[in-house]
Structure formats: C-alpha cells, structure tokens
Amino acid sequence: MPIPILEVKNLRVHYLTRFGTKVQAVDDVSFKLNEGEILGIAGESGCGKTTLVSGCMGLYIPPLYHSSGDVRVLGESILGMNRERHRKEVLGRKIAMIPQGALNSLNPTRRIKDLATDMLTSHDGGAGKREISERLTERFERIGLDAKRVLQAFPVELPAGTKQRVVIGISTLLNPKVVIADEPTSALDVSTQKSVIRLLFDLMDRGIIASMVFITHELPLLRHVSSSIAVMYAGELVEHGSTEQVIFDGRQPYTRALMGSMLSADPGQRGRKPVAIEGAPPDLKHAISGCRFAERCPSVQGDCAQTRQLLRLVGERHVRCNHAS
Amino acid sequence: MLQNHPTLKHVFGRAGWYFITFLVAITINFFLPRLGDSSPVDLIMARAGSNLDAATAREQEETYLLEFGLVQTDPSGKILRDSAGKPLRTSLLAQFGRYLELSLRGDLGTSILQYPRRVGDIISAALPWTLALQLPTIVLGWIVGNLLGALAAYRGGVIDRVLYPIALLTSAVPAFCVGILLVYVFGIQLEWLPAVGGYDEGMLPEASWSFIASASYYYVLPFTSIFVIVVGHQAIGMRSMCIYELGTDYVKYAKLLGMNERRIVLYMFRNAMLPQLTGLALALGAMVGGALVAEMIFSYPGLGMAILTAIQGNDYPLITGCTLLITATVLVANFAVDILIGLLDPRIRSGRPSAGPTGGDTSQPGAATGADAPLMAVR
Amino acid sequence: MFRGLWRSVGFLFGCALFFGTLLLALLAPAFMTLDVGRRVGLAYMPPSREHWLGTDHLGLDMLSLLVLGLRSSLYVGLLAGSVATVVGTLIGVYGGYKGGLLDDVLTVLTNLFLVIPTLIVLILLSGSLEEGRSLTLIALLIGSTTWTWSARAVRAQSSSLRARDHVALARINGYGTLHIVLLHILPYLLSYIFMVFILQTASGILTEASISMLGLGPYDSISLGTILNEAIRNEALGDGAWWAFVPATVLVTVIAFSLYIINTAMESVFNPRLRK
Numbered sequence: 001m002p003i004p005i006l007e008v009k010n011l012r013v014h015y016l017t018r019f020g021t022k023v024q025a026v027d028d029v030s031f032k033l034n035e036g037e038i039l040g041i042a043g044e045s046g047c048g049k050t051t052l053v054s055g056c057m058g059l060y061i062p063p064l065y066h067s068s069g070d071v072r073v074l075g076e077s078i079l080g081m082n083r084e085r086h087r088k089e090v091l092g093r094k095i096a097m098i099p100q101g102a103l104n105s106l107n108p109t110r111r112i113k114d115l116a117t118d119m120l121t122s123h124d125g126g127a128g129k130r131e132i133s134e135r136l137t138e139r140f141e142r143i144g145l146d147a148k149r150v151l152q153a154f155p156v157e158l159p160a161g162t163k164q165r166v167v168i169g170i171s172t173l174l175n176p177k178v179v180i181a182d183e184p185t186s187a188l189d190v191s192t193q194k195s196v197i198r199l200l201f202d203l204m205d206r207g208i209i210a211s212m213v214f215i216t217h218e219l220p221l222l223r224h225v226s227s228s229i230a231v232m233y234a235g236e237l238v239e240h241g242s243t244e245q246v247i248f249d250g251r252q253p254y255t256r257a258l259m260g261s262m263l264s265a266d267p268g269q270r271g272r273k274p275v276a277i278e279g280a281p282p283d284l285k286h287a288i289s290g291c292r293f294a295e296r297c298p299s300v301q302g303d304c305a306q307t308r309q310l311l312r313l314v315g316e317r318h319v320r321c322n323h324a325s
Numbered sequence: 326m327l328q329n330h331p332t333l334k335h336v337f338g339r340a341g342w343y344f345i346t347f348l349v350a351i352t353i354n355f356f357l358p359r360l361g362d363s364s365p366v367d368l369i370m371a372r373a374g375s376n377l378d379a380a381t382a383r384e385q386e387e388t389y390l391l392e393f394g395l396v397q398t399d400p401s402g403k404i405l406r407d408s409a410g411k412p413l414r415t416s417l418l419a420q421f422g423r424y425l426e427l428s429l430r431g432d433l434g435t436s437i438l439q440y441p442r443r444v445g446d447i448i449s450a451a452l453p454w455t456l457a458l459q460l461p462t463i464v465l466g467w468i469v470g471n472l473l474g475a476l477a478a479y480r481g482g483v484i485d486r487v488l489y490p491i492a493l494l495t496s497a498v499p500a501f502c503v504g505i506l507l508v509y510v511f512g513i514q515l516e517w518l519p520a521v522g523g524y525d526e527g528m529l530p531e532a533s534w535s536f537i538a539s540a541s542y543y544y545v546l547p548f549t550s551i552f553v554i555v556v557g558h559q560a561i562g563m564r565s566m567c568i569y570e571l572g573t574d575y576v577k578y579a580k581l582l583g584m585n586e587r588r589i590v591l592y593m594f595r596n597a598m599l600p601q602l603t604g605l606a607l608a609l610g611a612m613v614g615g616a617l618v619a620e621m622i623f624s625y626p627g628l629g630m631a632i633l634t635a636i637q638g639n640d641y642p643l644i645t646g647c648t649l650l651i652t653a654t655v656l657v658a659n660f661a662v663d664i665l666i667g668l669l670d671p672r673i674r675s676g677r678p679s680a681g682p683t684g685g686d687t688s689q690p691g692a693a694t695g696a697d698a699p700l701m702a703v704r
Numbered sequence: 705m706f707r708g709l710w711r712s713v714g715f716l717f718g719c720a721l722f723f724g725t726l727l728l729a730l731l732a733p734a735f736m737t738l739d740v741g742r743r744v745g746l747a748y749m750p751p752s753r754e755h756w757l758g759t760d761h762l763g764l765d766m767l768s769l770l771v772l773g774l775r776s777s778l779y780v781g782l783l784a785g786s787v788a789t790v791v792g793t794l795i796g797v798y799g800g801y802k803g804g805l806l807d808d809v810l811t812v813l814t815n816l817f818l819v820i821p822t823l824i825v826l827i828l829l830s831g832s833l834e835e836g837r838s839l840t841l842i843a844l845l846i847g848s849t850t851w852t853w854s855a856r857a858v859r860a861q862s863s864s865l866r867a868r869d870h871v872a873l874a875r876i877n878g879y880g881t882l883h884i885v886l887l888h889i890l891p892y893l894l895s896y897i898f899m900v901f902i903l904q905t906a907s908g909i910l911t912e913a914s915i916s917m918l919g920l921g922p923y924d925s926i927s928l929g930t931i932l933n934e935a936i937r938n939e940a941l942g943d944g945a946w947w948a949f950v951p952a953t954v955l956v957t958v959i960a961f962s963l964y965i966i967n968t969a970m971e972s973v974f975n976p977r978l979r980k
Contacts (some may be wrong), residue, residue: 059581091581092583105578108596108671109595119582119583156672170582344797345816349816353825353828357828357829493961497961499957505949508941619916620916621918644827644828648827655820656819
C-alpha cells in the first residue's frame with residue numbers, strides 16, 4: 001500500500017475562550033488521503049470545519065492549541081516541527097489552503113502581482129524578479145485569467161469570481177501536495193461556483209495539485225466533487241465513506257438529517273419536503289460523554305446521551321452511532 | 326480625461342472640497358467676531374474710553390473704524406461723513422467683500438495693540454517659532470507613537486502590559502497640564518532647563534550658532550510637553566488598529582500561505598497606518614489648538630503667544646489674522662494628508678470606504694480613532 | 705454583555721475615580737464652608753491647618769476655589785457633553801437611517817466643520833460674546849461646536865444598522881420611521897452613544913479649561929481653567945506656589961483620565977474585535 005499523501009491520526013484541537021474555558025473544537029478526527037483523491041468534509045457552520053483546517057496545516061496560533069494526535073504529509077509528521085521549517089517547507093508547498101472568504105483574503109493595499117511575489121519569495125529567496133514575473137504570468141494564464149491585467153490590479157478592482165481564481169492561483173503557486181479548500185464556492189453565485197470547481201479539477205488533472213480536501217456545508221454539492229465524504233458534527237467525524245454511500249445511504253442519523261434538510265432539484269424529489277434539523281449543536285465548553293447529536297436526533301434511544309459513541313465499521317463505512325446498522 | 330485618471334480626479338475633487346471649506350472658514354472668521362451687539366471698535370473703546378477726553382476718543386475711534394473698514398471712504402482714503410459730521414458706516418456685506426478681497430491678497434490689516442505694525446508682519450515673526458515647535462513634534466510623535474503602538478499590538482505580552490497603561494495615561498492628560506507640571510518641576514524647582522521663552526533674553530533672533538544653541542536649549546520643555554501626548558495618543562490608536570488588522574482574513578491567509586513573519590508585519594503596519602493617517606489629518610487642527618495653549622504656558626514666541634496677547638488686548642485684527650492663518654494651515658495639512666492617503670490606499674481611489682475599525686460603515690461599535698477624536702479636540 | 709463590564713478592571717477603576725471626584729464636588733459643600741468672597745490671608749500663603757491648600761494671589765482660600773472650580777468644570781463638561789451627544793445623535797441617526805438629500809447636506813456640513821479647528825471657532829465666538837459669557841453659555845458653545853464628532857460616529861453606526869435584517873423586517877411590516885428608530889435602532893446604539901457621551905464630556909471639560917486658560921473663560925464662575933489662568937497670569941509658577949496650580953492640574957487630569965479609561969474599557973468589552 002502506498003504512503004498516503006495526508007494522514008490525520010486521532011487529531012484533537014482545542015481553543016481557549018477569553019475567560020480561559022477550554023473548548024474542544026476538533027475531537028479525535030482521523031482520515032487518509034491518497035494521490036488523486038478528493039475528500040469532502042461536510043457539516044453545519046460552527047462544527048469545527050475551519051478549526052480542523054488550521055489543525056491539519058499545523059498552524060496553531062493562540063488561542064488555538066494542539067491537544068493530541070498527529071498529522072503526516074507523505075509519512076512525515078508536520079506537528080512539532082521547527083516553526084521556520086514548517087513555514088517554509090510545509091505551508092504552501094506541501095499543504096496549501098483556499099480560504100472561505102476570498103473576498104477579504106487578499107491584502108487590499110497590495111497589487112496581485114506583489115502579493116503573489118511575496119508568496120514566492122517567502123519560500124524561496126533566490127528567485128530573480130524577471131523569473132518570478134514570467135512564472136506568475138504563465139500560471140495565471142493557465143488558470144484562465146487575463147494575467148497582464150489581473151496581476152497589475154488591486155483586489156478591490158476585481159470581481160468576486162476573479163478574486164477567487166486569484167486566490168486559487170496564489171495558493172497553488174508552489175504545486176502543493178494537498179489543497180484544503182474551505183468553502184471555496186459558498187460566497188459565489190451558481191455559475192461562478194461551477195467554473196471555480198472546474199478550475200480545481202483542472203488543476204488536479206494537470207498534476208499541479210496531487211489531492212484535495214473540499215470542505216462545505218452543502219452535502220449534496222460533494223456528490224459532484226469528491227471521491228469520499230466525511231460528515232462532521234460538533235467537532236467529531238460522525239460518518240466517513242464513499243460519496244455514494246454517504247449521500248444515498250447514510251447510516252448515521254445526522255448524515256441522513258443533513259441530506260433531508262437540503263433542497264434538491266433531482267427529479268422525483270418534487271413532493272418531498274425538506275426537513276429542518278431542530279435545535280442547535282451542543283455547547284462544547286462542557287465535556288460531553290455520550291452522543292453529541294442525541295438531543296436533536298430523531299431516532300434517539302434511552303442510552304444515547306450517556307454512552308460514548310465509537311466510530312465503527314457499518315456496511316463498509318465508518319459510522320459513529322451505536323445504533324446504526 | 327479625468328475619468329481615466331482616478332488619482333487626478335481624486336486630487337481635483339479634494340481640492341474643490343477644501344476650497345469650499347476655506348470659504349466657509351473665512352466667512353466664519355469674519356462674522357463670528359461681529360456676532361455680538363457691540364462691534365470690536367466699541368469693545369476697544371469701552372476699555373480705553375474712560376480716561377480719554379472726547380476729542381482724542383473720537384479721533385481714535387475713527388482710526389479704528391477706518392482700520393476695520395467700518396466707514397465709507399473716498400478714493401483718497403478720507404472718511405466720508407454725513408451732514409452732522411458723523412462718519413458714514415459701511416454695510417456688513419460691503420465690509421465682508423472688502424475683507425475677502427484683502428485677505429485673499431494676503432493683507433490682514435493693522436494691529437491695534439502694536440499699532441502701526443501690520444498683522445502680517447507680527448504673524449510672520451511668530452509663525453517660524455510655531456512651525457519649528459509643532460511640525461517636528463507632531464510628525465515625530467506620530468511616527469514614534471505608531472511604532473510603539475504596532476510593537477505593543479504585535480509583540481503583546483510584557484511590552485504591551487507596560488506600554489499600554491502608560492500610553493493611556495499620557496494620552497488622557499491635557500496638553501497644558503503636562504506643560505504646567507514640566508515648567509514647574511524642571512524649569513523652576515530643579516532649574517535644569519529654562520522654563521519660559523524661546524531663546525536667551527539677551528539675544529536677538531539671528532542665524533548664529535550661539536543663538537541656535539540657545540533656542541534648542543529652550544526647545545526641550547515645550548517639545549516634550551507636546552511630544553509625550555502625541556506619542557501616547559498615536560500609540561493607543563495604532564495599537565487597536567494593529568490588533569484589528571492582525572485579526573483580518575488577509576493576515577490569516579498570509580500566514581496560511583507560509584509568508585514570512587516580516588512581510589506579515591509590514592502588511593499589518595502599512596494597512597493600520599492608513600486609518601492612522603486619516604486620524605492624523607482630522608486631529609491636526611485639534612492638535613494645533615492644544616499646542617497653542619502649550620505655547621502660552623511656555624511663553625513661547627509663536628502664534629499661541631500672539632493670540633493670547635491679542636485676546637488680552639482685544640486686538641481683533643490680530644486675533645482674526647491668526648485664526649485665519651491657523652485654519653488655512655490646518656486645511657492645507659488636511660488636504661496634503663488626503664492626497665497622500667489617496668495615493669497609498671487603492672480603496673479610497675476607487676471610491677470605496679476602506680475597511681478597518683474606523684472605515685465607513687463597519688458594524689462594530691467603538692470605532693477606535695473615530696470615537697477618540699473628541700478628546701483630541703483640545704490637544 | 706454588561707456582565708463583562710463588571711469584570712473589567714479598567715472600567716471599575718475609571719468609575720471609582722470619576723465618581724470620587726463627582727462626590728467630592730457634590731458633597732464637599734456639606735462638610736465645609738466654601739468661602740471665596742473675602743481674603744483670608746496674604747497672597748500665596750502655603751497650605752496650613754486652617755487653609756489646607758493655602759491661598760491664591762488675592763489671598764482667597766484655595767480649597768474653596770478648587771471645589772467651586774471642580775463643580776463648574778463638571779457642570780460644563782456634562783452640559784457640553786449632553787448637547788454634543790444629543791445633537792450629534794439626532795443628526796447621526798437621522799442621516800444614517802434616512803439617507804437622502806438632507807443626509808447628504810448634513811454630512812457635508814459635518815465634514816466641513818470637522819476640519820475647522822474647534823478651539824479657533826470658540827476663540828472667535830467667545831471674543832464677540834464678552835458681555836454675556838456665562839458658564840452655561842460657554843458649555844452650550846462647546847457643545848454646539850463639538851457635535852460633529854458624535855454625528856459622524858453615530859451616523860456610521862446607524863447606517864450599518866439600517867442594513868440589518870431586523871430593521872429591514874420592521875420596514876417591510878410598515879412601521880413608521882419614529883417607531884423603527886426608537887425600537888430598532890436606538891437600543892442597539894445605546895452603549896455606543898454612551899461612549900460618545902463620555903468622550904464628549906471629557907472633551908468639554910478640557911475645552912473649557914483650554915479657553916479659560918486663554919483668558920476667554922466665564923465671567924460669572926470659577927472653573928478649574930480660570931484657576932489655572934489666574935495662577936499663571938499671577939506668577940504662581942515663578943513664585944513656586946504649587947498649591948495654586950498643581951491641585952487644579954491634577955483634578956483636570958484625573959477627570960479626563962478616568963473618563964478616558966471608562967471609554968477604553970467599554971470599547972474592549974463591546975467590541976471583541978479590538979480585544980487581544
């Protein structure tokens with residue numbers, strides 16, 4: 001079996017609130033990602049998706065802390081590495097991320113060209129100005145941008161879709177092994193969404209990026225995007241399997257609820273009413289021993305709220321529900 | 326043509342705006358002193374009048390009336406009189422017209438207290454002192470304050486815990502209080518430094534080394550009194566601005582890209598600086614006001630002293646001359662800062678409000694510099 | 705939300721300082737006779753058992769002067785602060801919520817008066833009003849020149865509230881402007897307006913002190929500014945009569961500083977983005 005590109009092992013991440021309360025935002029998350037794979041991670045907002053991204057990248061800035069577990073890229077742990085080495089060799093080069101709000105992710109007072117140059121020179125001081133400029137033009141053209149114009153522009157002068165492309169371009173400048181895309185399309189309108197997703201596929205086909213983690217709150221979107229899906233709830237992965245399995249045959253009640261709450265344009269779904277998930281996710285400031293979804297679960301049973309739920313194999317996928325079958 | 330040059334368009338737009346502001350300022354400058362029932366001349370006469378005989382009083386009153394343009398004159402400058410021999414008064418509007426014309430030509434009239442010195446001459450003797458005191462102090466204080474503020478925000482920890490309360494205190498102390506205490510402690514009790522004046526009394530202003538040495542010696546206390554406050558205020562503003570910038574998406578993204586620390590600090594510094602520039606522009610006028618009071622305390626031979634003596638002697642031409650000049654200077658400085666920001670911040674050029682805690686329509690309460698601003702009104 | 709305030713050391717400290725001076729101003733007359741109508745000794749007599757803070761250049765009791773001065777200064781500050789806050793809030797809320805032509809005009813006016821130095825306007829005004837320059841009039845003048853800051857700050861806030869869902873909903877439901885402003889805009893601005901009021905009060909006290917220092921103070925009252933003005937004009941500095949100016953200086957500083965840290969503390973509680 002080949003070494004996976006990204007391997008996350010029992011990762012736990014917490015942060016401290018202003019008054020010192022510990023919040024376990026990511027709890028015992030594990031997954032593997034091989035070359036050419038796209039893993040989709042779905043969950044409501046506030047379920048710890050964004051914290052998971054920082055955790056996977058090994059970027060722990062207070063008040064965010066690593067509690068336990070490991071993250072390996074090509075077999076090498078990236079946690080506990082020398083900070084400067086981590087910055088230069090891991091960030092942007094091994095793992096890159098495409099942020100949620102591309103609208104605000106570009107320094108507003110810097111030209112795109114300078115931003116991209118900053119990114120390159122931060123990793124490799126030796127490159128000449130000319131060389132960098134050529135490299136940028138070539139790359140921006142490849143991702144379908146009018147390189148000459150875009151590179152000279154300030155972020156405010158560009159429309160949202162173009163900005164998102166620029167962000168993708170800058171994030172992937174160093175041909176990273178894994179790209180973590182955190183809701184890359186949720187701020188865009190539908191047609192731009194599609195072209196951005198197509199661009200990501202294209203980058204993978206050309207071998208610029210080797211694998212991808214695609215994070216979204218829209219579970220059905222992943223059907224067209226990912227090869228496997230992990231569903232996240234209150235800091236935990238509650239179901240992890242192939243795309244087909246999770247979307248059409250979810251075994252964890254939350255996964256099913258998530259699918260049920262989505263509107264769909266599929267034929268035959270016309271008469272089906274979307275079902276909202278009542279209630280809110282639990283407050284992670286307090287330790288929870290039992291099932292975190294118990295309060296909102298439609299098929300909750302007597303012992304759920306007290307019994308620890310383990311991730312176990314059910315029908316060839318991992319499910320965190322003691323009653324799932 | 327302007328459509329294709331956003332920068333040029335911005336400059337012209339601002340220039341027009343400041344010209345209108347100047348017109349309003351000059352109107353205020355003319356009408357406010359004439360608001361009360363008594364004209365300046367009546368006030369002066371009321372002060373001096375009691376111990377003058379009637380003939381001298383009338384003669385003097387007419388000199389003042391002429392000086393203020395309150396009476397109509399023939400082309401040779403003689404006062405026109407009605408049948409009873411009383412001088413013919415000019416209408417307020419005509420006075421205003423004459424005032425506008427003269428002011429725009431740079432003629433600010435004649436001082437009453439120091440008759441027959443021209444107001445322009447008095448001001449040009451005082452102005453270099455004020456500029457030499459305030460310009461370096463404010464600019465230097467601004468730079469040092471911003472560096473300290475950025476340092477406190479970025480480093481945090483002990484540096485922040487020490488710097489922040491100190492800055493908070495110095496920024497809250499009124500300028501004249503610092504001045505009074507400095508004069509008393511260092512000038513009078515310890516006698517380390519001269520307490521009042523701009524140079525040694527035995528000297529005359531000239532371009533000699535000994536004079537410059539004397540002037541720099543006298544410079545220390547007034548400089549310190551203004552500097553301390555400007556530093557404190559700027560440090561506080563810059564600190565919150567930097568904390569805000571450090572929490573923005575673009576800083577997080579830069580970190581995730583693996584950009585080096587130095588570059589991220591530069592990003593933060595530059596972007597936090599832009600609102601600080603606006604703050605500086607808005608605070609300039611206020612600072613000038615406060616620094617004038619400081620000048621008074623140190624009997625520094627600048628505009629502050631000139632205004633003080635003019636106020637004490639009801640020397641209206643001199644008061645309005647000084648206020649007009651100060652207002653004009655503040656407007657020019659504001660204009661310069663506006664243009665500078667336009668050049669540095671692409672968001673302003675493209676007509677969008679810049680982000681940040683003070684920027685246009687941000688939703689959080691407590692816009693850092695915006696809300697602090699009233700307190701600066703007396704600095 | 706307000707619970708955070710009571711956990712804030714800065715807020716408590718500031719309040720203690722400010723209410724301390726306020727109590728001093730209010731209660732001192734009950735415990736001592738304020739006598740500034742007659743000479744109680746020679747000029748610049750140092751502090752003694754009878755006169756805790758000595759005498760001024762006329763031989764008046766300094767402590768009495770100081771208490772009266774403190775009362776006037778607080779009065780000016782609170783009145784000027786209220787005027788500036790109320791006027792600024794009215795204009796700011798109206799402009800921010802309503803928009804339109806009147807808002808444009810008001811914004812232009814606000815920005816215009818923002819760049820013309822307040823102190824200059826006050827100097828010009830005070831000069832022409834020499835006859836009737838009472839403490840109240842000075843406070844009103846200060847308030848009417850400093851409202852621009854409040855208007856600008858409040859306008860930005862209310863125009864951002866305008867875009868919020870609950871306001872849009874109220875508008876769609878057909879509620880009138882007054883109803884929306886009173887029930888859906890003002891409550892959200894209250895803490896902010898209060899902060900503006902605190903700063904405007906501090907600013908009013910300092911501004912009064914500044915123009916009094918210039919000799920343009922009230923003719924009918926003693927304020928901390930006029931005490932300082934008299935002390936400096938009458939050589940207290942040179943004579944080493946520290947009791948004639950140090951207590952007044954310290955009081956002005958303490959009031960300004962206390963209000964300032966109250967504001968800073970509130971800002972960091974209400975505005976989490978400015979928190980470290």
